Amino acid sequence: MAMTLHVDIVSAEKQIFSGTAEMVSATGELGELGILPRHSQMLTRLRPGQVRVKLLHGEEQVFYVSGGLLEVQPHVVTVLADTAERAADLDEAAALEAKRRAEDTMRNKVDEISYARAQAELVEAMAQLQAIEKLRRMRR
Known part of the structure; x- marks a missing residue:
């Protein structure tokens, strides 16, 4: 069984995504971040851009965030965005x-x-x- 992490993406208005994933990619203040299960704890600001969530079985979902914070725990990733939308809804x-x-x-x-x-x-x-x-x- 593949290692996973729980991902929550929320904006000021609503929860955009909550689920299990294999990997999360986002654009932090200092560049691109790739988060896998067991990643060290971290808190960083996000730049406007994409948050990509690789789900189980290789499917990927793309979200747009206008900025915010990314919190990483060993098996939990939380994106607290100013504004967030699914890319398909843009x-x-x-x-x-x-x-x-x-x-x-x-x-x-x-x-x-x-x-x-x-x-x-x-x-x-x-x-x-x-x-x-x-x-x-x-x-x-």
């Missing part, structure tokens, strides 16, 4: 529009606060689009 048109608006704001560079906000929105939109693309490749 709206590609809305993400493309958010990307376009952020790029326009950055080009016009009204003030530093607007520019910084636009940069953050661009990062989130790009992370959503990457999650959508990853899901597309998995379905092929």
